[in-house]
Amino acid sequence: MGSDDHDPKTLKDPSLRLLTRVADFVEPLTRFDRGHLVLEASQHRIIEVAARHSFRVALSFDRGAGSGVLPVGVVQVATAQAMAAESDAQLAAARAGIPGRLADWAGQYGEDPQRRPAVPDCFAPPPVIGHVEACGSCNGRGKIDCRACNAAGAVECPACSGRGSRPCPACKESGTERCSRCHGQGYEIAHRQETVWEAATNTARTQNVPERRTCGGCGGSGSVACTRCGGARQETCSRCAGQRKVTCETCKGAGALGCEACASTGKRHFTSQLVCAITETFESAPRSADAEVAGILKTLPSIEDVLRYAEAHRATAETDASTFRRETVAPIPVTSIVVAVGPRRTRVHGFGPTQDIRDFANIAGILLSDDLDTLEAALPATRLTPPRTTPEMDNALASALASEANVAIAEKPGARGLAVVLQDFRGLLTEDHVRRTSAAIGKAVRRAYWSAMLRxxxxxxxxxxxxxxxxxxxxxxxxxxxxxxxxxxxxxxxxxxxxxxxxxxxxxxxxxxxxxxxxxxxxxxxxxxxxxxxxxxxxxxxxxxxxxxxxxxxxxxxxxxxxxxxxxx
Ligand SMILES: [Zn+2]
Ligand SMILES: [Zn+2]
Ligand SMILES: [Zn+2]
Ligand SMILES: [Zn+2]
Ligand SMILES: [Zn+2]
Structure with a gap:
């Protein structure tokens, strides 16, 4: 079909043009050429689609709270009650203004199907209001008494239990220690030199005479005052330097901790902001008795999609207290053809002047179903352990893999692959067909691979x-x-x-x-x-x-x- 007569742009007959579009898409994906697609019947209609677009304006309050004074730009009111009253007034004023603003906008753009009212079209934001209160957690002080020290900032010294002194560890509170001079004896031995006259030899000689004397270090008691405490039996506590108290660890001596609720400011603020949002809903209602065509047109997701297919349109609009509604009626040309593939038939629809095909009605699945049936029929005569294949399975697998669509399925095994294939081939093959193909080709390829390996x-x-x-x-x-x-x-x-x-x-x-x-x-x-x-x-x-x-x-x-x-x- 290479000649200019059959070029889709020059074809006059819309049904032949649609068949050509179908063939152009299907041919490269299957091993079957367009000769397998026979145009059996066709129908060209204009179907009206009522596109219902609505925009609902809703008001709500954004409420905020924080510590300290009000943020810049917030208008302060005296109390919570005053804020509630002012908020109600803002809401009433905004609500009263919406119908008029919406009507003004509708008068200007209401009949333009692609125009959407925006928040500034229906709502002028009033100032954010707020009030300030003393913090409830700290009673406005910005700080909370330290519980560890009862707000004193200091606690009893844990080393001396608040006494300021500790028993002297050197003398164990006795105040004395053993005299080092007499080793506790109380006396010392001194040697006095004495000259003795030896009568026998008539000579004088010197001899040492030991003599016990009271110890001069301790006066005979054997003990002296403790050198560490000087006899006081106690020594000053080194932890508190005798002060009996130490700085509180919890509050570092401050006696209080910062209030977390108000970030130590002593104040909490509360704000109220009136905000506006517009909710858009869209519904496409085709006026057609043909359920298949109506089903496809119903799925058009936006007014832009409807207008893309429409040759003309007319819109009507209405406004009530908070909602703007527009109905756009668009006549869409729809070409429907019945394509015969062997004994099977399927309908394909082309929408709009470009004959957009939104669903290929399983046409590739029909073309490929004989290959799949043959492959599935050949599988039971084969097995994986020990691997055995048959020429029938080889031939059926060869036929199946001759179609690009089946190769794509074989290259994407598993649940994730299936999802990708279905996304790519939406409508061209049914999900059931893709599942069966994936399973049968997977099984056949596995058996072919392992039996070839064992051979x-x-x-x-x-x-x-x-x-x-x-x-x-x-x-x-x-x-x-x-x-x-x-x-x-x-x-x-x-x-x-x-x-x-x-x-x-x-x-x-x-x-x-x-x-x-x-x-x-x-x-x-x-x-x-x-x-x-x-x-x-x-x-x-x-x-x-x-x-x-x-x-x-x-x-x-x-x-x-x-x-x-x-x-x-
Ligand atoms: Zn506080
Ligand atoms: Zn403390
Ligand atoms: Zn102490
Ligand atoms: Zn002594
Ligand atoms: Zn001592």
Missing amino acids: GPVAVLAIPLLQFPVELVLHRLDPAARLSAMLGVMLLAFGGAIAAHMLVVRMLERRLAPGGTPRLWRIMSRQGHLRDWLLGAAAVIVAGTLAAAGLANLISPASAAPVTAPLTP
């Missing part, structure tokens, strides 16, 4: 057995060399696993997409088969390499621990 490429998992001969050759080497040999074998095997995946994908591409290639590599990754294979293979490779190394050591144990070299003399 040969899985042999790379035998690579770790290489470690066995390597061990036999190397077991007399040092541990570092053995370890690198082991890592080398593992890396080789892991590389083999990646190559095995690539080989399987190539095999499947040849089988499932001999002509054009659906993106099998991406499908395998997105469906998690690449990840499952690599994780499983890694586990087998590590276990296999270690097992091969262990077995080699069992059969030919490494030589006994190296003999320590004898020390050279």
Whole structure:
């Protein structure tokens, strides 16, 4: 259909033009060309849509409270009662003003379907009012007495229990200590020199005579006044320096704490602000007996959508105390065609001069349903464990993957993928069709992948057995060399696993997409088969390499621990 006669812009017949638009959208997404879509019937109508737009003006108070005096710009009234009365007056005045303002606005813009009244059109904000009260928590003082010290700012010294002094720890309150000169004896021994006349030899000699004397240090008592307390038995408390009290920790000596309720200002303020909000509601009411068309037109979300499809419009407006209502009646040209796809039929509608299609009425689902039925019918003869596929399943999967829509579904598995696909294909395929396709293609791809893997490429998992001969050759080497040999074998095997995946994908591409290639590599990754294979293979490779190394050591144990070299003399 490349000729200019069939260009959508030049086609005169609206139904043919709509069919062309449908085909332009559907053709690239399925393996079926537009020859499969047959125009069976058509209808061109003008359907009136009554778009009901309403704007309700509502007034409310924003009330505020805070500490200290009123914020700048707030008009102060004397009391809470005065504020309530003034608020009521503001509300009454604003309410009285709304109908007139709304009517003025409606007189100017009421019949313009896209105009919306704004808050300044219906409401002039009165000043914010407020009043100030003494803080209830602190009775206006801005502070609260400290409970820890009963507002005194100081508490009894905990070290001396308020006595100002403590028992002397050196003399244990005895006021004395042992005399250091006589060690508590009370006396000391002195040696007096005495000259003795030796009659036998008739010589004089000097001898020492010990003599017990009362101790001069303690006067014979053995004890002296305690050097620490000077005999007072008590010593001044070092914590309070004898003052008996210490500064209160809680209030740092202030005797009071700041009031949190009023941020220490002693005042609380309260404000009242009259505010206005406009609530917009929109409803599209098509005047059509055709439930399908009416159902689609009802979902138009805004007046702009309605006007986009309308060739003309006329609006009527009315205003009451607080609500402005506008009804815009817009005639919308609707082309409806019945498209036959084989034995099945579906209706597609084009809206407005551009024939916008809001719902493709499952037309792709109908085109693709035979492929899906065939694939679902082929699956029961296959299985996953052990993997087995049939040529019927391969052929059905190949047919299914020849359509771009199915590839897109296969690339987005799981619940999140389903949501994305439904968003992208809204109306082109039903949710049920997408779910069935996702399940059937997922199952078929999984079986095809794992059976292709088992048909040969899985042999790379035998690579770790290489470690066995390597061990036999190397077991007399040092541990570092053995370890690198082991890592080398593992890396080789892991590389083999990646190559095995690539080989399987190539095999499947040849089988499932001999002509054009659906993106099998991406499908395998997105469906998690690449990840499952690599994780499983890694586990087998590590276990296999270690097992091969262990077995080699069992059969030919490494030589006994190296003999320590004898020390050279
Ligand atoms: Zn306070
Ligand atoms: Zn205190
Ligand atoms: Zn003390
Ligand atoms: Zn003494
Ligand atoms: Zn003492």
